[in-house]
Amino acid sequence: MSDNPILVIGGGPAGLAAAKGIADLGRKAVLVEKEEYLGGTPIKEKYAALTPDFRDAEEAMGEMIKAVTDDGNVEVITNSTVTSVEGSAGNMKVSVQNGGSGKTIDVSSVIVSTGFDHFDPGEETQVYGYYEYDDVITLTDAEKMLKEHKFVKPSSGEAPESVCFIQCVGSRDRQIGNQWCSKVCCGIASKDAMEIKQILPDAKVFVFYIDLRAYGCWEDDLYWKAQEEYKVNYIKGIVTEITKQGDKLIVKGEDTTMGRPMEIPMDVVVLSTGMEPSEGTKEMAGVFNLPLESHGYIGTIGGPLNTVETSVPGVFVAGASTGPADLEDSVSMGGNAAMKACAFAMKN
Amino acid sequence: MSDNPILVIGGGPAGLAAAKGIADLGRKAVLVEKEEYLGGTPIKEKYAALTPDFRDAEEAMGEMIKAVTDDGNVEVITNSTVTSVEGSAGNMKVSVQNGGSGKTIDVSSVIVSTGFDHFDPGEETQVYGYYEYDDVITLTDAEKMLKEHKFVKPSSGEAPESVCFIQCVGSRDRQIGNQWCSKVCCGIASKDAMEIKQILPDAKVFVFYIDLRAYGCWEDDLYWKAQEEYKVNYIKGIVTEITKQGDKLIVKGEDTTMGRPMEIPMDVVVLSTGMEPSEGTKEMAGVFNLPLESHGYIGTIGGPLNTVETSVPGVFVAGASTGPADLEDSVSMGGNAAMKACAFAMKN
Numbered sequence: 001m002s003d004n005p006i007l008v009i010g011g012g013p014a015g016l017a018a019a020k021g022i023a024d025l026g027r028k029a030v031l032v033e034k035e036e037y038l039g040g041t042p043i044k045e046k047y048a049a050l051t052p053d054f055r056d057a058e059e060a061m062g063e064m065i066k067a068v069t070d071d072g073n074v075e076v077i078t079n080s081t082v083t084s085v086e087g088s089a090g091n092m093k094v095s096v097q098n099g100g101s102g103k104t105i106d107v108s109s110v111i112v113s114t115g116f117d118h119f120d121p122g123e124e125t126q127v128y129g130y131y132e133y134d135d136v137i138t139l140t141d142a143e144k145m146l147k148e149h150k151f152v153k154p155s156s157g158e159a160p161e162s163v164c165f166i167q168c169v170g171s172r173d174r175q176i177g178n179q180w181c182s183k184v185c186c187g188i189a190s191k192d193a194m195e196i197k198q199i200l201p202d203a204k205v206f207v208f209y210i211d212l213r214a215y216g217c218w219e220d221d222l223y224w225k226a227q228e229e230y231k232v233n234y235i236k237g238i239v240t241e242i243t244k245q246g247d248k249l250i251v252k253g254e255d256t257t258m259g260r261p262m263e264i265p266m267d268v269v270v271l272s273t274g275m276e277p278s279e280g281t282k283e284m285a286g287v288f289n290l291p292l293e294s295h296g297y298i299g300t301i302g303g304p305l306n307t308v309e310t311s312v313p314g315v316f317v318a319g320a321s322t323g324p325a326d327l328e329d330s331v332s333m334g335g336n337a338a339m340k341a342c343a344f345a346m347k348n
Numbered sequence: 349m350s351d352n353p354i355l356v357i358g359g360g361p362a363g364l365a366a367a368k369g370i371a372d373l374g375r376k377a378v379l380v381e382k383e384e385y386l387g388g389t390p391i392k393e394k395y396a397a398l399t400p401d402f403r404d405a406e407e408a409m410g411e412m413i414k415a416v417t418d419d420g421n422v423e424v425i426t427n428s429t430v431t432s433v434e435g436s437a438g439n440m441k442v443s444v445q446n447g448g449s450g451k452t453i454d455v456s457s458v459i460v461s462t463g464f465d466h467f468d469p470g471e472e473t474q475v476y477g478y479y480e481y482d483d484v485i486t487l488t489d490a491e492k493m494l495k496e497h498k499f500v501k502p503s504s505g506e507a508p509e510s511v512c513f514i515q516c517v518g519s520r521d522r523q524i525g526n527q528w529c530s531k532v533c534c535g536i537a538s539k540d541a542m543e544i545k546q547i548l549p550d551a552k553v554f555v556f557y558i559d560l561r562a563y564g565c566w567e568d569d570l571y572w573k574a575q576e577e578y579k580v581n582y583i584k585g586i587v588t589e590i591t592k593q594g595d596k597l598i599v600k601g602e603d604t605t606m607g608r609p610m611e612i613p614m615d616v617v618v619l620s621t622g623m624e625p626s627e628g629t630k631e632m633a634g635v636f637n638l639p640l641e642s643h644g645y646i647g648t649i650g651g652p653l654n655t656v657e658t659s660v661p662g663v664f665v666a667g668a669s670t671g672p673a674d675l676e677d678s679v680s681m682g683g684n685a686a687m688k689a690c691a692f693a694m695k696n
Contacts, residue, residue, distance in 0.1 A: 013653065021684075024691035025373065053651035064653055172567055179568040211559040216672040217643055219520055220527040236584075259607050295565055303401035304675035305361065305412055308683070324564040327652035332677065335656070335684030336369075342687075343372035 002090045002108035002348055005030045005075070006341045009082055009284055012040015014319025014330040014337075015113035016064045021338025023073035027345065030075045030105055031068065032082055032096055034280060038065045040115055048146035048195060050327060051187045052221050057147075081280075085110075085287055089313040090348030108345035109314040110288065111337045112298060113330075114280035116320035119170025119178065119273040128169065128271055129242045135249055136242060136269045139165075139188055146195045153267050155247070160267030163196055164206040164251060165189040166239050171274030172210065180295050182274030183324035186213040189272045190222040190232070197230040206233045206264075208253070237262060242269060274324070281321040288315050297323040308337040314348065316341050350438045350456035350696055353378045353423070354689045357430055357632055360388020362667025362678040362685075363461035364412045369686025371421035375693065378423045378453055379416065380430055380444055382628060386413045388463055396494035396543060398675060399535045400569050405495075429628075433458075433635055437661040438696030456693035457662040458636065459685045460646060461678075462628035464668035467518025467526065467621040476517065476619055477590045483597055484590060484617045487513075487536055494543045501615050503595070508615030511544055512554040512599060513537040514587050519622030520558065528643050530622030531672035534561040537620045538570040538580070545578040554581045554612070556601070585610060590617060622672070629669040636663050645671040656685040662696065664689050 005028035008019045015031060016038065022029040037043060039061045042050070047057035068074050080098040087093050094105050118140060121130040129136050134155040145151050153160050167189060171182040186209065193205045207226075212234060214223035226232040239253035248265040255262045277296045284290070285298050290310050293299035298317045301309050308316045318337040319330035353376035356367045363379060364386065370377040385391060387409045390398070395405035416422050428446040435441050442453050466488060469478040477484050482503040493499050501508045515537060519530040534557065541553045555574075560582060562571035574580040587601035596613040603610045625644045632638070633646050638658050641647035646665045649657050656664045666685040667678035 017653075017684075021687045021691070024694075025687060026694060050652055055651055060651065060653055179572065180565045181563050181567040183563045211561060213559060213561045213563050215529050215531045215561050215563055217528045217641075219529040220643075224527065256605055257607070259605070293565075294569075303403055303408065304398055305365075305408055305679055307676050307680045328655050329677070329680065331653055332655045332680035332684045335687045336365075336680045336682075339369045339373060339683045339687035339690075343369070346372075346374060 002345045004091065004106045004108040004345070006345060007032065007082070007094055007105065007107040007110045008113060009110065010040065010113040010115055010280060010321070011038035011076070012113060012115045012319060012330070013042070013061070013064065013327055014115070014334040015040070015111070016068050017331045017334025018111045018113055018318055018338045018341070019068050019074050020071065021335045022342060023071040025338065025342045026073070027342055028073050028075070030077065030107065032080050033076070033078045034081045036079045038068065038076065038078070045118070045140040046144045046147050048143050049191065051184065051191045052218050054191065082284065082287055090345070092314065108348065109316065109341040111316045111318055111341050112281070112284045112288065112290070112321055113318045113334060113337070114284050114321045115278050116275040116281070116324070117278040119276050121169050121271045121273050127241055128166065128269070130271060133242070133244055133249060135267060136271065138271045138273045139185065139192065140273070142192050142270045146192065149199065151196050151199050159200055160203055162204045162266045163268045163270065164208060164264070164266050165193060165270045165272055167207065167209040167272045169271040169273045170276070178274060178276065180324055181213065183213070184326045185272040185274060187218045187222050187326070189270070190214060190226045192270070193232040194226050194230045197232065204233070206235055208235050208237045208239050210236070210238070275320060277321065284321070288312055290315065290317070293323070295323065297321060308333050308340055314344050350693050352439065352454045352456040352693070354693060355380065355430070355442055355453065355455040355458045356461060357458065358388065358461040358463055358628060358669070359386035359424070360461060360463050360667060360678070361390070361412070361675055362463070362682040363388070363459070364416050365679045365682025366459045366461055366666055366686045367416050367422050368419065369683045370690060371419040373686065373690045374421070375690055376421050376423070378425065378455065380428050381424070381426045382429050384427050386416065386424065386426070393466070393488040394492045394495050396491050397539065399532065399539045400566050402539065430632065430635055438693070440662065456696065457664065457689040459664045459666055459689050460629070460632045460636065460638070460669055461666045461682060461685070462632050462669045463626050464623040464629070464672070465626040467624055469517050469619045469621050475589055476514065476617070478619060481590070481592055481597060483615060484619065486619045486621045487533065487540065488621070490540050490618045494540060497547065499544045499547050507548055508551055510552045510614045511616045511618065512556060512612070512614050513541060513618045513620055515555065515557040515620045517619040517621045518624070526622060526624065528672055529561065531561070532674045533620040533622060535566045535570050535674070537618070538562060538574045540618070541580040542574050542578045545580065552581070554583055556583050556585045556587050558584070558586070623668060625669065632669070636660055638663060638665070641671070643671065645669060656681055656688055662692050
């Protein structure tokens with residue numbers, strides 16, 4: 001049995017759930033975060049509200065963060081990254097780098113919860129004009145405005161009359177190499193569409209989608225609600241090009257349900273950019289020698305019956321570092337990884 | 349701190365993950381299962397292979413079961429149900445009924461993992477003729493055949509030339525009151541379609557869907573693979589009626605992409621029946637006084653940031669008793685609930 005603390009890398013929803021779980025089981029955790037703050041993507045990207053419950057993201061994540069920082073069993077080290085590891089199962093010596101200074105920590109087991117990065121819509125889908133037109137924004141740009149309880153045309157600061165979301169930007173796309181569905185964007189776009197209608201009840205809001213993947217209870221909690229209570233228009237269609245005419249964006253493509261081409265003027269276009277393995281996820285895969293699965297996320301063993309164990313003994317993984325994950329996935333995996341990492345430490 | 353064992357109710361994937369997790373943390377678990385065997389729905393309904401990894405379901409679940417039954421920290425009680433509870437947080441007296449005899453167990457905390465039942469396609473969607481036509485079957489009927497490495501027309505025992513799946517039977521349907529998406533059926537139908545093509549390479553296989561919800565890495569691992577490697581045909585369409593003509597079933601409806609009515613003869617029609625809260629889930633909600641969420645599943649507190657805690661102290665929940673869940677969801681929640689239930693027992 002190792003009494004060394006358990007290392008959690010990454011302080012987003014999965015890592016926070018893991019660190020708190022370890023502490024609740026009476027063990028010491030060390031949480032290393034590369035940013036100067038905890039909270040992960042919901043805080044970094046300034047999410048307005050959580051999906052699907054519309055709770056204020058900063059408030060909800062703040063509670064999770066406080067539960068960790070208030071717990072004497074958790075040592076939080078921000079502005080830091082893990083750069084190397086020596087030793088193995090039960091007694092690993094991990095180097096943690098903070099700016100110019102570094103230190104070595106003895107740990108019993110490790111949880112990698114380094115999450116995802118958003119796809120950069122300029123990289124390979126410049127057809128949507130993200131870097132060309134001010135009024136083409138991303139889901140996270142939209143979240144930042146909604147967090148300020150406003151939604152405007154960036155080019156003019158005026159209220160838009162028409163807004164559309166384009167789903168699957170950087171997802172389900174062999175051309176750019178991202179063959180996966182990013183899982184959460186249909187739900188998040190539906191939530192954002194409702195928040196826009198709350199602020200601008202007269203705006204026309206459209207969602208262009210391939211398949212509207214509001215799985216589970218997101219079906220009526222988000223998708224039906226957006227249509228019935230907020231009059232959001234969902235159009236199954238492929239957008240192939242965005243151009244500009246005067247101060248309007250022209251969205252061109254095909255309405256596949258109507259089987260006809262479409263060309264619709266819009267004031268604001270929101271690109272629902274998907275998930276990719278984060279830089280931190282790729283780096284930690286390298287440091288801990290973790291095999292990747294076929295999409296480039298960290299691979300787990302045991303198929304669907306073992307969600308957090310890697311092929312390296314004592315190294316567990318949680319959240320979107322394993323593939324596209326919603327908040328529930330990340331939090332459940334964080335707790336599961338806490339259990340597995342503690343059980344591992346007891347036996348090694 | 350209570351040294352009483354932790355009670356796990358239901359021995360499917362979530363309950364097995366929970367019981368093993370508790371044992372791995374060095375605590376005693378009592379696993380109560382109403383059937384005479386463990387394994388839950390994958391075993392009860394004779395699933396052929398797991399989604400998405402195609403692993404033999406009996407073998408994979410068998411390993412999970414063995415890990416629990418071989419563990420000295422877990423007492424397994426089959427053929428039994430929990431009928432009442434007295435006391436509260438940290439020291440609950442639970443009555444367990446086995447046929448005519450009963451006993452009382454002192455437990456420190458409880459995990460409810462009583463899962464789902466499949467929607468009965470005869471109940472309110474008799475339009476599909478499940479109880480009328482032998483060759484209209486359900487996903488689970490298909491799984492039973494595939495488990496025997498065969499796929500035939502039930503009416504004749506012959507190999508079908510054409511097979512179709514109809515998605516969202518008992519899901520996404522306000523008429524019958526099931527407003528949720530059952531989450532897993534698009535993936536399972538895609539898997540089954542591929543297994544049918546493995547057995548019958550010349551059969552034409554169709555999937556009629558509303559939205560093809562192959563979220564995350566199911567996108568290419570299942571949906572693209574089915575189309576590209578197995579030539580499964582996906583048709584966005586609504587089936588409104590099934591009739592019989594000679595020895596063929598006539599599937600009538602609308603191809604919404606082509607925007608025209610369709611009337612296609614089929615040898616076998618597979619209804620992708622969705623999830624409903626199981627009888628056991630409803631019973632345990634009653635016994636433990638657990639509030640239900642709006643769809644009739646057991647409600648959790650804390651929105652997406654707390655997936656297994658209920659409003660009753662010391663009673664946790666995991667898997668499809670909380671809503672539609674895939675295997676990953678169930679296993680992650682099982683492990684998370686094990687952690688939370690152990691932490692609760694340490695403090696109470």
